[in-house]
Amino acid sequence: MTDTIWHPDLSQSSGPKYLALTVALRRAIREGELLPGEKLPPVRDMAWRLGMTPGTVARAYQLATQEGLLSGEVGRGTFVTGVSRQRFTPLIEQPPPKGQVDLRWPALPDVGQIAAFRQSLHRLAEGVGREWLYYPDQPAEAELRLAVLGWLSDRVLGPVAADDIALTHGGQNGILTVLQTGLRGDRPVVMLEDLAYPGLRQAVMQMRGDPVAVEMDAEGMLPESLDLACRRQRAQFVCLTPQAQNPTTVCMSAARRAAIVEVARRHDLQILEDDCYSVADSDLPSFRALAPDRTWYVGSLSKSVSAALRFGWVVCPTGRGDEARTAAKNAFFGLGLPVHLLCLDIMTSGVGERIRQAVRQELEPRLQTVVNALGAFDLSWQPGVSFVWLRLPRGWRATSFTARAEAEGVLVRSADIYALNTGRAPNAVRIAISGQSSRADFDKAIARLTRLLANPPQELSL
Secondary structure, three states: OOEOOOOOOOOOOOOOHHHHHHHHHHHHHHOOOOOOOOEEOOHHHHHHHHOOOHHHHHHHHHHHHHOOOEEEEOOOEEEEOOOOOOOOOOOOOOOOOOOOEEOOOOOOOOOOHHHHHHHHHHHHHOOOOHHHHOOOOHHHHHHHHHHHHHHOOOOEOOOOOHHHEEEEOOHHHHHHHHHHHHOOOOOOEEEEEOEOOHHHHHHHHHOOOEEEEEOEEOOEEOHHHHHHHHHHOOOOEEEEOOOOOOOOOOOOOHHHHHHHHHHHHHOOOEEEEEOOOOOOOOOOEOHHHHOOOOEEEEEEOOOOOOOOOOOEEEEOOOOOHHHHHHHHHHHHOOOOHHHHHHHHHHHHOOHHHHHHHHHHHHHHHHHHHHHHHHOOOEEEOOOOOOEEEEEOOOOOOHHHHHHHHHHOOEEOEEHHHHEOOOOOOOOEEEEEOOOOOOHHHHHHHHHHHHHHHHOOOOOOOO
16 A cells, blocks of 8 residues: 655644644544545655654654544554544543552542541431432432532632532533533534643533633633634633643632633633632632623532542532533433432531541642652642642653653653643643652652652653
8 A cells, every 4th residue: 555645734834843733634534635544654754745853743643543543553554544533531540550659640648538438328328218219319409509508618609509509420520511501513612721631621522522722821721812712713611720720730810810701701601610629718709700690610529528429519600500400310310319418418517528628738748748849840839739730841851751750650640631632732740749658658759750850861752
């Protein structure tokens, strides 16, 4: 089989060349210019045709392969497979091998959850009756929705009633519920921060939406960039993490939030506000407070009490709670009764709040260890946030650093995971403040990362 003579015109493309080539590949396959089974030129030949380095072309081929657009066969070459299968990045990786410290996600320490859950389940067992044989009953969740309102009393949400709340199986399920409720039509456009939690991107794609990256700065999403993106294509939602941006830790100012709301009103955007990484006692107004007519506020217990509970909520725009609860009912009927009753007991007994405070107290000195050790480098962090953002020093690339860290027994996340295919991937990593390893192992892991950062390789690998 001969190579295709496909030669894209990238002269009008802006941004990194590898992304321009990836976008051109995606477009050519979607429009039938490149057909399934066609063989692409070898990396070096394509690089020569386009005036790029082989490394640039290889990176574009790799991204397109990850999307399912291409497949590589050893000894034969790279072939077109067809329309993107929308492969998803696992949101939570499998447990690491023994001896490795996993800093990819902020696993919670046990500060009494196990004992509290055991005691609560024993109490609940005494009350098990015939209702445990039926489908969940959403009207019966009213007391739990009131408990959620109490749990959110440290947030500035504006006027909120229990009827504005829909209960979900965790934050990711909450995001999906919002999009199921609010998105309309085929291929709806959703604006995301150009570095964003992969679950947001994947939820949009699961809803057959089109995620579009919007530029950020040191305060988060730029209002003028959002406005320009909306002028170019009509969007339905903008997704934001204003309190503790994941992965950069940025906290958006009140003025910036107000400017984003103005753009959202101008273009009739709905706002999905993800506050799963909320910090304690913030006095900044949420988007839900600034724009209660169009903001869907998502939270959960996963980062404060337990990820295993799979319990979350959506504070809906005023008067739209019924819509979200209907979407939830159509998707999963309602919370499973064991989850419902356990979370109600935990939240109303005061045990949940004690656990939340104990988790913060346990993770705070670990965060301080990271800041003390890595503060000499380009580090972003925020008190109360269980991850940091590290821009790597000269001599390191994110891919090579994560590989070397893994060889040293420490797992961290590369910036590539957070970048949209059409967005930027800075030379950075996210390091989570995990509470599941011992304090001694955690400190040793941070010391290993510090040594790696201070001793970059002499040559960058291609």
